[in-house]
Amino acid sequence: MRKKILVTGANGQLGMEIQQLSKGYPLFEFIFTTREEMPLDNPEAIRNFIAKQQPQYFINCAAHTAVDKAESEKELAYQINAEAPGIIARACKENNVQLIHISTDYVFNGTGSVPYKEEDETDPVNLYGDSKLQGEKKVMEFNPGSIIIRTAWVYSDFGKNFVKTMLRLMADKDQIGVVSDQSGAPTYAADLAEAILLIISSQQWTPGIYHFSNEGNITWYDFAVAIKELSGSNCKVNPITTSQFPTPAKRPSYSVLDKTRIQRTFNIPPKDWKASLSICLQKLKG
Numbered sequence: 001m002r003k004k005i006l007v008t009g010a011n012g013q014l015g016m017e018i019q020q021l022s023k024g025y026p027l028f029e030f031i032f033t034t035r036e037e038m039p040l041d042n043p044e045a046i047r048n049f050i051a052k053q054q055p056q057y058f059i060n061c062a063a064h065t066a067v068d069k070a071e072s073e074k075e076l077a078y079q080i081n082a083e084a085p086g087i088i089a090r091a092c093k094e095n096n097v098q099l100i101h102i103s104t105d106y107v108f109n110g111t112g113s114v115p116y117k118e119e120d121e122t123d124p125v126n127l128y129g130d131s132k133l134q135g136e137k138k139v140m141e142f143n144p145g146s147i148i149i150r151t152a153w154v155y156s157d158f159g160k161n162f163v164k165t166m167l168r169l170m171a172d173k174d175q176i177g178v179v180s181d182q183s184g185a186p187t188y189a190a191d192l193a194e195a196i197l198l199i200i201s202s203q204q205w206t207p208g209i210y211h212f213s214n215e216g217n218i219t220w221y222d223f224a225v226a227i228k229e230l231s232g233s234n235c236k237v238n239p240i241t242t243s244q245f246p247t248p249a250k251r252p253s254y255s256v257l258d259k260t261r262i263q264r265t266f267n268i269p270p271k272d273w274k275a276s277l278s279i280c281l282q283k284l285k286g
């Protein structure tokens, strides 16, 4: 019998990329759930869905990802990003389901200058980051056999993201300003989806926290310049400071993740950020 993989956030960036890849994994049966089918603000619905479906694996891609909005939607953000992962983790434990939960680089305060390792001290600077950190803690408290993957700066040809916003702005304007004092590494959601399915199909379940993004250390400005060059836009991209672009939620100024652990444990090869960006832009063009 095929092993069942339950995936939340079916219509999100990562959920959509897993849907695309799932066709190449015929040994698994995928069940993709949306907000309507399994609302994460309804604990009973979560428990019932897991008990009814009895999957072998659960990939939690759903989250309250609107970082600025979270500052004013505190209760909802904690419900989805902290309480729901705890409920999922508990239900997975009770039903013997192996859980992969997705978290964020925003659990760090960004004052570092070398890539963050999994065991480095967490200290989120915004509400979204704190709600995700509380989610991590609940997952590990209720189901220590889980895998948590922290990722960063996610984009895809699906959904809303920085790459698509830049393409739109570059098409509409002669010049734009992009923040050049926040560094990190982007993650093409298709690469993260591939890594998750590699972990599951490796049959080598090693619980714990892992970091995953594409390889690189760039600023949002560098990212925008690459989008401009690779898409052939004539728009001028100007570097600006964070203080010139105030947002409701503070951002860590440095959030590069050290990916050594995931590469060594699951033999997942690193992918260069620009090569992955180029693939995504080709898909968007096509």
Ligand SMILES: NC(=O)c1ccc[n+]([C@@H]2O[C@H](COP(=O)([O-])OP(=O)(O)OC[C@H]3O[C@@H](n4cnc5c(N)ncnc54)[C@H](OP(=O)(O)O)[C@@H]3O)[C@@H](O)[C@H]2O)c1
Binding pocket: 008, 009, 010, 011, 012, 013, 014, 015, 034, 035, 036, 038, 039, 040, 041, 060, 061, 062, 063, 064, 065, 080, 102, 103, 104, 105, 132, 150, 151, 152, 153, 154, 155, 159, 160
């Ligand atoms: N995006 C980033 O830059 C980034 C960076 C670091 C970490 N992450 C983490 O990576 C994971 C995947 O992110 P993503 O970029 O794929 O997110 P996304 O595109 O924003 O998708 C999030 C999904 O969660 C679903 N969702 C939201 N509230 C829900 C609720 N109450 N009940 C059920 N489903 C709900 C959304 O449903 P609808 O489609 O109905 O809205 C959507 O499908 C998340 O854990 C996120 O925290 C993301």
